[in-house]
Amino acid sequence: MTTFRPDTAEQARDVVAWAVSEETPVEIVSRASKRAVGRPMQTGHTLDLSGLSGIGLYEPEELICQAGPGTPVAEIEAALAEQRQMLAFEPMDLGVLLTGEAGKGSIGGVFAANLAGPRRIKAGAARDHLLGFTAVTGRGETVKSGGRVVKNVTGYDLSKIVCGSWGTLAALTDLTFKVLPAPEHETTLVISGLDEETAVRAMSAAMGSPHEVSSAAHLPFAIGAGDVAGPATCIRLEGFGPSVAARAAALEGELAGFGGSQGAVEGYLSRDLWRAIRDVEPLAAPADRPVWRLSVPPMAGPAVVLAIRSAVEGADHYYDWAGGLIWIALPPASDAHAGLVRSAVAGAATGHATLVRADESVRAAVPVFQPQDPGLAALAARIKASFDPLGILNPGRMTAGV
Amino acid sequence: MKMPEPDREVLERRDEIVAALRAIVPGEGVIADDREMRPYESDGLTAYRQLPMVVVLPETTAQVAAILKYCHANGVKVVPRGSGTSLSGGALPLADGVLLGLGKFNRVLDIDYANRTVTAQPGVTNLGITHAVQDRGFYYAPDPSSQIACSIGGNIAENSGGVHCLKYGLTTNNVLGVELVTIEGEVLRIGGKHLDSEGYDVLGLLTGSEGLLAVVTEVTVRILRKPATARAVLVGFGTSEEAGACVAAIIGAGIVPGGMEMMDNPAINAAEDFVNAGYPRDAGALLIVELDGPEVEVDFLIDRVREIAEANGATSLRVSESEDERNNFWAGRKAAFPAVGRISPDYMCMDGTIPRRQLPEILSRMTRMSEKYGLRVANVFHAGDGNLHPLILFDANQPGELERAEAFGADILTTCVELGGVLTGEHGVGVEKRDLMGSMFSEIDLEQQQRVKCAWDPKGLLNPGKVFPTLHRCAELGRMHVARGQLPFPDIPRF
Numbered sequence: 046m047t048t049f050r051p052d053t054a055e056q057a058r059d060v061v062a063w064a065v066s067e068e069t070p071v072e073i074v075s076r077a078s079k080r081a082v083g084r085p086m087q088t089g090h091t092l093d094l095s096g097l098s099g100i101g102l103y104e105p106e107e108l109i110c111q112a113g114p115g116t117p118v119a120e121i122e123a124a125l126a127e128q129r130q131m132l133a134f135e136p137m138d139l140g141v142l143l144t145g146e147a148g149k150g151s152i153g154g155v156f157a158a159n160l161a162g163p164r165r166i167k168a169g170a171a172r173d174h175l176l177g178f179t180a181v182t183g184r185g186e187t188v189k190s191g192g193r194v195v196k197n198v199t200g201y202d203l204s205k206i207v208c209g210s211w212g213t214l215a216a217l218t219d220l221t222f223k224v225l226p227a228p229e230h231e232t233t234l235v236i237s238g239l240d241e242e243t244a245v246r247a248m249s250a251a252m253g254s255p256h257e258v259s260s261a262a263h264l265p266f267a268i269g270a271g272d273v274a275g276p277a278t279c280i281r282l283e284g285f286g287p288s289v290a291a292r293a294a295a296l297e298g299e300l301a302g303f304g305g306s307q308g309a310v311e312g313y314l315s316r317d318l319w320r321a322i323r324d325v326e327p328l329a330a331p332a333d334r335p336v337w338r339l340s341v342p343p344m345a346g347p348a349v350v351l352a353i354r355s356a357v358e359g360a361d362h363y364y365d366w367a368g369g370l371i372w373i374a375l376p377p378a379s380d381a382h383a384g385l386v387r388s389a390v391a392g393a394a395t396g397h398a399t400l401v402r403a404d405e406s407v408r409a410a411v412p413v414f415q416p417q418d419p420g421l422a423a424l425a426a427r428i429k430a431s432f433d434p435l436g437i438l439n440p441g442r443m444t445a446g447v
Numbered sequence: 448m449k450m451p452e453p454d455r456e457v458l459e460r461r462d463e464i465v466a467a468l469r470a471i472v473p474g475e476g477v478i479a480d481d482r483e484m485r486p487y488e489s490d491g492l493t494a495y496r497q498l499p500m501v502v503v504l505p506e507t508t509a510q511v512a513a514i515l516k517y518c519h520a521n522g523v524k525v526v527p528r529g530s531g532t533s534l535s536g537g538a539l540p541l542a543d544g545v546l547l548g549l550g551k552f553n554r555v556l557d558i559d560y561a562n563r564t565v566t567a568q569p570g571v572t573n574l575g576i577t578h579a580v581q582d583r584g585f586y587y588a589p590d591p592s593s594q595i596a597c598s599i600g601g602n603i604a605e606n607s608g609g610v611h612c613l614k615y616g617l618t619t620n621n622v623l624g625v626e627l628v629t630i631e632g633e634v635l636r637i638g639g640k641h642l643d644s645e646g647y648d649v650l651g652l653l654t655g656s657e658g659l660l661a662v663v664t665e666v667t668v669r670i671l672r673k674p675a676t677a678r679a680v681l682v683g684f685g686t687s688e689e690a691g692a693c694v695a696a697i698i699g700a701g702i703v704p705g706g707m708e709m710m711d712n713p714a715i716n717a718a719e720d721f722v723n724a725g726y727p728r729d730a731g732a733l734l735i736v737e738l739d740g741p742e743v744e745v746d747f748l749i750d751r752v753r754e755i756a757e758a759n760g761a762t763s764l765r766v767s768e769s770e771d772e773r774n775n776f777w778a779g780r781k782a783a784f785p786a787v788g789r790i791s792p793d794y795m796c797m798d799g800t801i802p803r804r805q806l807p808e809i810l811s812r813m814t815r816m817s818e819k820y821g822l823r824v825a826n827v828f829h830a831g832d833g834n835l836h837p838l839i840l841f842d843a844n845q846p847g848e849l850e851r852a853e854a855f856g857a858d859i860l861t862t863c864v865e866l867g868g869v870l871t872g873e874h875g876v877g878v879e880k881r882d883l884m885g886s887m888f889s890e891i892d893l894e895q896q897q898r899v900k901c902a903w904d905p906k907g908l909l910n911p912g913k914v915f916p917t918l919h920r921c922a923e924l925g926r927m928h929v930a931r932g933q934l935p936f937p938d939i940p941r942f
Binding site for chain 1: 559560561562585605606608612613620629633634635636637639640641644645646648650651652654655672695698700702703742743748800801803804832834869870871873874875884887891893899901902903914930931932934936937939
């Protein structure tokens with residue numbers, strides 16, 4: 046068991062080329078903060094990309110930034126903040142949920158896992174912001190794709206397929222991504238006392254308004270952040286001061302018909318609230334409970350939750366993405382209630398469920414990522430083989446045999 | 448432009464192929480007569496023409512699946528086509544290929560305001576989606592200039608953009624799901640009304656794949672509520688450098704305009720001759736900056752943009768005070784292509800992207816190239832995202848001018864790559880830029896892209912001759928020599 050920690054992209058390629066020549070599988074990590082996500086792997090060696098760290102290029106006026114995969118997210122966010130810019134997709138930090146420790150993630154991990162936060166419904170996911178990359182494929186070859194400009198349709202958009210591939214297609218050695226101006230102000234409207242059906246309808250009305258809502262979440266219980274009691278329906282407005290004020294006033298009026306009592310949180314309280322929602326802090330403890338992440342059509346959220354909660358006692362959950370993202374913690378079980386969760390999601394017509402946190406034995410026993418229809422699964426396996434024909438890179442992390 | 452050599456053996460089987468297609472799509476859905484196939488011989492890149500072997504216009508997913516299954520089993524190439532508005536020859540037929548037209552897939556299937564989605568067949572036009580939802584104040588954001596004609600299926604194939612894409616994204620950022628048919632005739636559904644993929648982002652890979660991976664038969668997109676208001680500022684500058692500095696300053700101030708367009712002096716004058724939009728004819732460059740959103744925000748930002756423009760040496764500045772005036776500001780820009788068409792017998796529209804700060808450099812190089820090739824050029828430019836549309840003016844009836852225009856265009860695009868940009872921002876590679884791919888990608892990069900194609904289309908039957916300069920057989924691409932035990936253990940820091 047060897048851990049290789051290259052200092053250059055060429056060295057990273059040499060490691061993969063050696064692994065290919067030995068036909069030996071390799072675990073790919075950049076800072077390993079999300080090692081506990083996915084199926085357990087049988088890899089003899091680790092390629093640790095944390096040495097490929099640092100911002101190589103940051104051009105605020107071109108709205109682009111380029112960095113090595115091992116660069117801490119915190120370092121990038123600090124550099125952007127100095128220029129009043131941000132990663133608009135608001136990458137979530139899984140650290141609190143997985144290890145109890147935040148701030149350890151890398152930018153390579155963010156893109157490899159396609160992590161986005163509450164602003165995803167307005168600004169898109171990580172995959173919408175990766176402009177180009179260089180990586181080593183499972184053939185031991187260095188390939189590049191995309192570019193460093195925001196508008197580019199030259200060749201296949203391989204940036205999309207590496208985002209969310211969890212290191213199973215290629216080891217990223219360099220990333221170029223889009224950055225955007227950070228909003229000057231933020232305000233969160235809080236409607237207290239709505240039931241879940243009504244809350245989702247209210248969030249749908251807010252999203253369908255012209256008031257440019259950037260996030261909408263419903264918290265059935267007080268989460269200990271943002272000074273908000275539950276049940277609370279939270280709607281975030283961001284932008285220039287006068288605009289935020291005018292939109293908040295208009296939205297209050299338009300949502301009055303849904304009932305409940307209205308309030309607002311501003312500034313650091315609002316930021317704290319959305320950080321907690323983003324990082325699944327409300328479900329972090331107790332740490333032995335499996336935590337699922339469900340993506341469904343927003344209006345289907347409450348029925349999916351009801352189907353799960355009526356079959357198992359002791360579940361806790363909340364909604365983000367206007368109802369379309371459900372985080373739910375269930376009592377410990379050897380299968381993490383996978384059958385129940387996935388049949389509930391199937392009732393929503395479209396969607397998927399990912400077992401984000403569970404013991405290793407559970408992750409070995411049940412599919413962590415949503416099983417696909419046979420045709421799509423076969424296509425995914427062929428795409429994997431097109432990058433990594435011998436199954437060298439993170440084999441089996443997403444699905445058995447891929 | 449050299450296309451793959453037609454397969455004589457397939458051409459000899461033409462009657463049999465036409466009969467087989469007629470058995471799948473009855474009636475007028477199969478066109479085999481040369482005169483009737485004429486409308487399909489080219490797309491929006493009219494410099495290249497080729498009659499297909501046969502045109503087939505299916506109406507159902509089952510028919511599409513049966514056609515593709517037949518073609519796959521019988522080694523027949525297929526070129527998919529939406530509305531045929533591609534500017535890069537993406538739908539250029541093949542002499543030995545079936546042209547698969549999706550024009551009859553023209554229904555909107557589902558409008559879901561609560562989840563903010565529309566599901567439509569691929570032949571529905573881009574604007575058709577907005578028309579279906581605009582009575583409730585919604586719209587579909589990507590707005591390519593051809594939106595009145597181009598199909599949503601074609602938008603997926605090309606990952607189409609538009610003047611508003613800096614703020615609202617390209618097609619890939621606005622599509623949620625598709626039903627597709629593989630070349631083997633298998634029907635797959637990807638995505639739906641939820642966000643993000645459960646596994647590999649196959650939808651993201653498919654978007655912008657120029658009809659080389661699969662045929663889309665149904666599309667689900669997200670719709671947005673129309674911004675409450677929009678106003679535009681029309682600013683003249685002495686030079687393109689000053690206009691470029693103004694663009695940088697606007698973005699530097701944290702403002703992301705709904706649209707930000709630049710025109711150079713030849714384009715300003717061509718547009719002004721054509722539509723009389725009130726553009727300053729003596730300006731070296733003109734900027735149109737459109738702010739959209741809540742009224743109070745737009746008013747607030749208009750003032751900021753005005754200050755920035757004045758600080759950056761604006762020589763003229765007008766703010767739209769009515770919807771009519773705003774539309775008038777745009778009229779010249781939107782008519783730029785036909786306006787240039789009026790002053791020249793032919794023109795060629797290029798589509799490179801550069802890092803914005805390289806604008807003065809590329810413009811001065813274009814001026815030199817214009818002298819070298821003896822051809823005029825006018826520039827319109829998506830200033831916010833660095834996407835250039837140089838229009839090269841030529842006369843195809845003059846011997847050698849088309850070839851000179853092509854060489855001029857290639858020179859511009861390779862210069863874009865040299866300056867840190869790319870060959871195509873939104874029109875696609877198609878056949879037009881196919882042979883320039885080597886200026887941006889190594890052979891290894893291109894081989895990896897083609898391996899991805901092999902995962903979908905192992906026989907290389909879907910739209911061959913587009914995007915990739917050299918065709919490789921999948922077996923050859925998949926080959927891998929494993930030198931077991933021969934590479935030394937890497938001498939790299941380890942723990």
